[in-house]
Amino acid sequence: MPPNEDGSAGTPRPTQFLKGRANPLGEPVKERRTMKSAVLTGLRKMKLVERPVPRLISRTDVLVRMKAIGVCGSDVHYYLTGRIGSQVVKYPFAVGHECSGIVESVGSSVKSLKPGDLVAIEPAINCGSCDQCRVGRPHTCRKIKFLGCPGQIAGCLSEYIVMPEANCIKMPTGMTAEQGALAEPLAIGLYAVRSAGNVKDRNVGILGYGPIGMSVHLMLKACGVGRVYVTDKIAERLKLAKKTGAVWAGNPDVLEVDKAINGKEKAQLDIVFDCCGKQAALDQAISILKPGGKLMIIGIPTVDRVSFKMEDLRRKEITLQNVRRQNGCDHDAVRMIGSRKIRPDPMITHRFALKDVKKAFDVVAGYRDGVMKALIKM
Ligand SMILES: [Zn+2]
Ligand SMILES: [Zn+2]
Structure with a gap:
């Protein structure tokens, strides 16, 4: 993956939320737009907060407006216990890593995507150069940054996220935003x-x-x-x-x-x-x-x-x-959904608005109402 302007790999860092930060792409600094973001604030606690819409930092970054976000068992682990093994949440923190959305804007080097494209997100950002990445194991990359993973990068339970171009998979025509959010599982x-x-x-x-x-x-x-x-x-x-x-x-x-x-x-x-x-x-x-x-x-x-x-x-x-996560299989999963080789829609049993995100987490955490996959629809 090409490095950011400052030479580091990967994409959204907390600095991008700083108000008035000079923009390395040279755009005039405007009043920042804000967005709603759902954050964990404690065990079984969640809150909607206003945050600045994240900026493109690298030339290969893509700003995506979220359309559908899946609630994952691992998100619920963090919600209920504040950790998965040694990965411990520092509050407030946004979880979420199963999502699809519409491209809103792209960095100057992005070639494969344009505003308006519907994309499924591959949540693992790998460095591309460590021993694991070099032997075809990007999912165990030494410097992996996984969407919504504590200590790595903020999750996608927000109206917008920024991801590198390589992590935005253009969805075939006919494939829905809901199906895009199922691509990760x-x-x-x-x-x-x-x-x-x-x-x-x-x-x-x-x-x-x-x-x-x-x-x-x-x-x-x-x-x-x-x-x-x-x-x-x-x-x-x-x-x-x-x-x-x-x-x-x-x-x-x-x-x-x-x-x-x-x-x-x-x-x-x-x-x-x-x-x-x-x-x-x-x-x-x-x-x-x-x-x-x-x-x-x-x-x-x-x-x-x-x-x-x-x-x-x-x-x-x-x-x-x-089996550790998905090892780059997201692209093939999207192709298989797009070509109707698999038909995953019956997996979706519940749909919630972002404002009801806590309700969604409680339903999944309690295995209530025969829930299989609950989606947050934007
Ligand atoms: Zn998941
Ligand atoms: Zn690596």
């Missing part, structure tokens, strides 16, 4: 499926059918997967899983899901995707995997440690693989 699903190797005709389990579980399912289907077994604790989600093509969907609070799946699938499963991060699900995964099977861990546990029964893991020679 779908890209995680795509990266998880790609990381699992050949999934064609493989029989798989998806434990936890929130937006990530469903994203994995949609991508598996697009790749010609075999039979899919799903677990979740919410009846509406199980119904949606069946509608999406699962051969079986069960609630671990109601039945012993590992026994039920092993009863139906005598040879057991080739791959299990953990999309909930619960200890019980990890145990179930090991018991429904066949020898030589693969456990893909995507869910974020709320606890610091989980454990595995070593004997089962060892005798079956199970491969464990973690």
Whole structure:
């Protein structure tokens, strides 16, 4: 990624919110327009504040007016506990990283976009030059700046954000702003499926059918997967899983899901995707995997440690693989939505205005009303 004018990589920094700061692009300094921004102010606390509209700092920056913003499980982690592992929120802080919007203005070097273009945002800004970036792992970049990640850059729960051109993916005609906001979770699903190797005709389990579980399912289907077994604790989600093509969907609070799946699938499963991060699900995964099977861990546990029964893991020679975010799969996810290879709209169950953002977070945090994906519509 080309550096900013001051030589640093990446884009929006807190300095851009300073009033009256000289503009490196040489535009006359005008009275700053302001925008509404939703910020976390404490545990389960959120507030709408007025902030200056962010400025273009680098020549490759793009100002995007937000159209749709998804509420993610990780945003809700920050809302409820103020942290994910060592990533701790300093208040006030704007979270949010799943979004789409309309290009409002572009820096002088931006070639691929113009005002009025509808874009989906890839939330990870990587440095492009560290060891990780050089070996094709930009998602574990040593200097990564992820939208709405504490200590990195402010999130997208605002009327406007500034992102580098490389992070703004022009959406194909016919694709909606709502679908654009789903590109990020779908890209995680795509990266998880790609990381699992050949999934064609493989029989798989998806434990936890929130937006990530469903994203994995949609991508598996697009790749010609075999039979899919799903677990979740919410009846509406199980119904949606069946509608999406699962051969079986069960609630671990109601039945012993590992026994039920092993009863139906005598040879057991080739791959299990953990999309909930619960200890019980990890145990179930090991018991429904066949020898030589693969456990893909995507869910974020709320606890610091989980454990595995070593004997089962060892005798079956199970491969464990973690999946970290989306590793640049956003572009392909957008293409797949645009070409209708996947149809993600049923994932959206709730829509809120920005002023009701706290309500949206409470619904998602409480798993209320059969919520799958809640969107903030601007
Ligand atoms: Zn997300
Ligand atoms: Zn890097």
